[in-house]
Amino acid sequence: MAQVHKPIIESTEHGRILIFDSATHVEAYVEAHPSKADVVVNSSYSGVLCARMVMSAKPKAVVGLDCGIGKDGAGIAGLWYYEAFKVPAAAVDTNTAEMGSGRDLYENGIVSRVNECAQQLGVKPGMTTREVAEAFSSESLKPPTFDPARRLMIHTDSSSGRSIVCTDSIAFSLPEDRERNVLCTAGHTGRSVVDYFRGFRPWAFICSDGGIGKNNAGISALADVVPDGIPGASVSALTARMGDGQSTYFDGVISAMNSLAEAKGVRVGQTAREAAMHLLK
Numbered sequence: 599m600a601q602v603h604k605p606i607i608e609s610t611e612h613g614r615i616l617i618f619d620s621a622t623h624v625e626a627y628v629e630a631h632p633s634k635a636d637v638v639v640n641s642s643y644s645g646v647l648c649a650r651m652v653m654s655a656k657p658k659a660v661v662g663l664d665c666g667i668g669k670d671g672a673g674i675a676g677l678w679y680y681e682a683f684k685v686p687a688a689a690v691d692t693n694t695a696e697m698g699s700g701r702d703l704y705e706n707g708i709v710s711r712v713n714e715c716a717q718q719l720g721v722k723p724g725m726t727t728r729e730v731a732e733a734f735s736s737e738s739l740k741p742p743t744f745d746p747a748r749r750l751m752i753h754t755d756s757s758s759g760r761s762i763v764c765t766d767s768i769a770f771s772l773p774e775d776r777e778r779n780v781l782c783t784a785g786h787t788g789r790s791v792v793d794y795f796r797g798f799r800p801w802a803f804i805c806s807d808g809g810i811g812k813n814n815a816g817i818s819a820l821a822d823v824v825p826d827g828i829p830g831a832s833v834s835a836l837t838a839r840m841g842d843g844q845s846t847y848f849d850g851v852i853s854a855m856n857s858l859a860e861a862k863g864v865r866v867g868q869t870a871r872e873a874a875m876h877l878l879k
Contacts, residue, residue, distance in 0.1 A: 603627065606701060610735045613658065615639060617700040621648035621662070628655040637661070637734045639727060641696070641703040644689040644711075649676030657685060659734030661727055663697060664689035664710050677713040686716035688730050695727070703727055752782070752847060755878055760801055762874045764843035768805065771798035780804070780877045782847040782870060784840050787819045787832045787854075795823045795830070802862075802877035804870050806840050807832035807853045820856040831855035831864050831873055838870070846870055 605627060606617040614636045618624050621642035638657040642648045643665035652660055660680055665673035673689070680687040690707035707727035721730050752762040761779045765771060768783045768791050775781060781800045785791060786808030795803065808816030817832045833850030850870035863876035 606704070608704075608731070610732060613637065613735045615704075615731045615735055616655070617704050619698050619700045621651040625651040625654045637731050639700060639704050639731055641698050641700045643673045644676045644687065645672050646675050646679050649679040649687075652676075653680070653683065653685070659686040659716070659731075661688050661690060661703070661707070661709075661730055661734075663692050663695065663703065663707075665692050665697065667711075674711050677711060681713040681715050684715055686713065686719055686721065686734055688712045688716050688721055688725075688727075690727055704731065752874070753878070758878075760878055762847070762878060764847050766841055766843045768794045768798070768803065771800060773798075775800045777801055780874050782843050782850075782874060784838070784843045784846045786840070787817045787830070788815050789818050789822060792819050792822045795819065795828055796826055799826070799828065802829040802859065804831045804833060804846060804850065804852075804874060804877070806835050806838060806846060806850075808840065809835045810853070817854045820854060820859075824856050824858055827858065829856065829858035829862055829864075829877055831859045831870075831877070833870050847874065 603623040608615040616636045616638050618640040621640045624638060624640055634656040635658045637659045638652050638655055639661045640652060642662055644662035667673045677687050688709045689711040690703055691710040695703040695707035704727050709723050709725050709730055712721050721733055754761040763779045764782045767785045776799050778801055780802045782804045784806055787805040810816040820830050823830060831852050832854045833846055834853040838850035839845040847870050852866055852868045852873050855864045862879055864873045
């Protein structure tokens with residue numbers, strides 16, 4: 599039987615915050631002391647393995663370390679594991695808190711990454727662990743309703759009324775996007791999306807190149823929609839997360855564009871943010 603390490607327990611007006619030195623301690627503790635709907639702060643990396651251990655506590659929300667994020671994003675991959683269970687989660691910059699010290703993480707940590715469930719609650723990078731844990735604990739915050747069709751309006755041009763809007767897929771476009779908005783989406787730019795472009799007719803779009811792939815299939819839609827008069831570009835899948843429209847906008851680097859987008863000033867190597875502003879014209 600694993601040794602039981604008691605957590606530091608912070609009691610708030612709305613619930614408990616359990617602070618552990620390790621995710622392994624969470625699993626052992628809840629076997630002996632079943633808990634539910636507590637905020638769990640643990641000074642382990644925020645990977646999938648640790649997330650599986652922490653989920654044994656049926657947490658209300660979770661804070662861990664990013665451990666430098668690392669190869670393939672393994673240090674924060676658990677954020678999306680939690681998201682699948684609609685659990686808000688955040689990862690703390692490992693340069694601001696000691697690994698293996700829950701107390702230091704809680705008292706000195708600064709958040710570097712959050713999942714979408716946490717973002718919907720107003721939690722964002724730059725907040726302290728204590729601020730985040732207390733926000734997660736608050737009963738005034740309704741549980742997030744994860745919606746992949748979430749839209750984030752980045753910028754609106756006052757003269758034209760057009761906006762740059764992030765959606766996680768072109769399939770989540772809305773009628774008001776028609777001939778009006780630049781959509782930063784996060785699916786590939788292959789032929790299967792052409793009907794969506796023709797149906798929704800955004801003012802312009804930026805998608806992922808999906809790694810481009812065999813016969814350049816990941817960007818084939820760029821040329822296909824030129825006769826329809828729709829400017830479009832793709833970002834490298836190595837620079838932005840597929841399935842995350844905000845990552846397309848904030849992280850993406852342009853890898854390809856059609857002739858209509860090129861005429862507006864879009865170039866390979868531009869950031870998606872810069873390209874989106876050109877497309878907004």
